[in-house]
Amino acid sequence: MKKIKTLQCIRCGKDHKLAETKYSCIACGGNLQVLYDYNLIKKRLNYEVLNDNPERSIWRYLDILPVANMKSVPPVQVGWTPLYRAEKLGAEAGVHNLYIKDDGRNPSASFKDRASAVVTARAVELKEKVMTTASTGNAASSLACLTGSLDMKTVIFVPETAPAPKVAQLLVFGATVIMVRGTYDDAFELCLKAGAEYGWYNRSTGINPFTREGKKTCAFEICEQLNWETPDKVFVPVGDGNIISGIWKGFVEFHRLGIIERLPQLVAVQAEGSDSVKRAFESGGDVQPVSGKTIADSISVSLPRDGLAAVMAIRDSEGFAISVTDAEILEAIPRLARGSNVFAEPAAAATYAGLCKAVREGTVKENESVVLLITGNGLKDIQSAMQSVGKPYVINPDMAELRELIADNDLAGPDDED
Ligand SMILES: Cc1ncc(COP(=O)(O)O)c(C=O)c1O
Ligand SMILES: [Zn+2]
Numbered sequence: 001m002k003k004i005k006t007l008q009c010i011r012c013g014k015d016h017k018l019a020e021t022k023y024s025c026i027a028c029g030g031n032l033q034v035l036y037d038y039n040l041i042k043k044r045l046n047y048e049v050l051n052d053n054p055e056r057s058i059w060r061y062l063d064i065l066p067v068a069n070m071k072s073v074p075p076v077q078v079g080w081t082p083l084y085r086a087e088k089l090g091a092e093a094g095v096h097n098l099y100i101k102d103d104g105r106n107p108s109a110s111f112k113d114r115a116s117a118v119v120t121a122r123a124v125e126l127k128e129k130v131m132t133t134a135s136t137g138n139a140a141s142s143l144a145c146l147t148g149s150l151d152m153k154t155v156i157f158v159p160e161t162a163p164a165p166k167v168a169q170l171l172v173f174g175a176t177v178i179m180v181r182g183t184y185d186d187a188f189e190l191c192l193k194a195g196a197e198y199g200w201y202n203r204s205t206g207i208n209p210f211t212r213e214g215k216k217t218c219a220f221e222i223c224e225q226l227n228w229e230t231p232d233k234v235f236v237p238v239g240d241g242n243i244i245s246g247i248w249k250g251f252v253e254f255h256r257l258g259i260i261e262r263l264p265q266l267v268a269v270q271a272e273g274s275d276s277v278k279r280a281f282e283s284g285g286d287v288q289p290v291s292g293k294t295i296a297d298s299i300s301v302s303l304p305r306d307g308l309a310a311v312m313a314i315r316d317s318e319g320f321a322i323s324v325t326d327a328e329i330l331e332a333i334p335r336l337a338r339g340s341n342v343f344a345e346p347a348a349a350a351t352y353a354g355l356c357k358a359v360r361e362g363t364v365k366e367n368e369s370v371v372l373l374i375t376g377n378g379l380k381d382i383q384s385a386m387q388s389v390g391k392p393y394v395i396n397p398d399m400a401e402l403r404e405l406i407a408d409n410d411l412a413g414p415d416d417e418d
Helices: 038-044 047-052 058-064 087-093 113-125 138-147 164-172 184-198 211-225 242-256 276-283 307-316 326-340 346-361 382-387 399-409
Strands: 004-009 032-036 083-085 097-102 130-134 153-159 176-180 233-237 265-271 320-324 369-374
Touching (some): 038 058, 058 113, 083 211, 087 326, 113 138, 130 138, 138 164, 153 164, 233 242, 242 265, 265 307, 265 346, 276 307, 276 320, 320 346, 326 346, 326 382, 346 369
Parallel strands (some): 153 176
Antiparallel strands (some): 083 097
């Protein structure tokens, strides 16, 4: 592919040829990033071309993705998710210019479809027969969804604790599901060994350099949907750190192509028990394992697989990291839903909890423009959502009983004014 110059190690800088490389750096084992011939791309992809492009999916950015053409692309719409102005929620949080990027609107209801679509297209080009991934849940359900109708087998490794709706998706789309008695990190190691032993193509976060490529498309969309204005801050939920590093790569590439003039600051939001990236960023040291314990299953990670890239993204964007408690995450689910009409799974709602905390601490000012990345739909984890709200009323189908209930609980609503 002429447009790709090199796959460069983010740790030691070693260059790798696309045709000879599938996963990590052969010198140090570090994660690779895809670098393009940006002068060539500049001729094909610019502000005018994008304005005239009717494609409403991640494939409007095909010129800067590691996929040769549209022949290998999964047949469902990935990306071009809505960006909403959330006035009520913004007022409640204390910022005037708040936006919600609703990535729960993707085919499998999470942001991960962006990565799975690109990696699947790449696998089709490579004529792979079996794909595998380890996942906290969403990357897996997304891969299962996007390979569902293809002539390709998908073998998934998830922790036994993965939420039932995500497991249901895996089974419905026809994946082979292996639930591992252990953590996501245990599932990751097992998947790695299985992939090597059976020659399966591995989509797992961190080792596969193409996931970041799919993820960067969300940053491109934010720029376009804000009419080429860069937001001041983007709040991103962080587990392995692949989403935040992908988002950063997207902004940097649009900047390098001259499509945007300014870069945003990225704010990494982590759960308190799963805050390895925050610790590494603040200490300046290596990414170290933590317990990974949090109700937000999607960001429950002991040792982040793309931690170094995440720390670099926060640092280079002059952003910061913030952690929130499980109680704050649960409380954020209904507040976000009632303030913006968007139902988020716990990891995604964490961004709102993080924003409220940042405003309280003075690290976000009321006149700044802020985007919250809502990375997964709330229906992905009903059990946690139900913990964050009250119970419904249950009555017999009887009008008298209903009247009593309404009177006792003052449910009639305000009287009409004359
Ligand atoms: C809904 C959701 N939010 C956030 C994340 C965190 O992404 P990353 O692990 O790349 O940091 C994930 C990853 O599984 C996710 O599914
Ligand atoms: Zn290296």
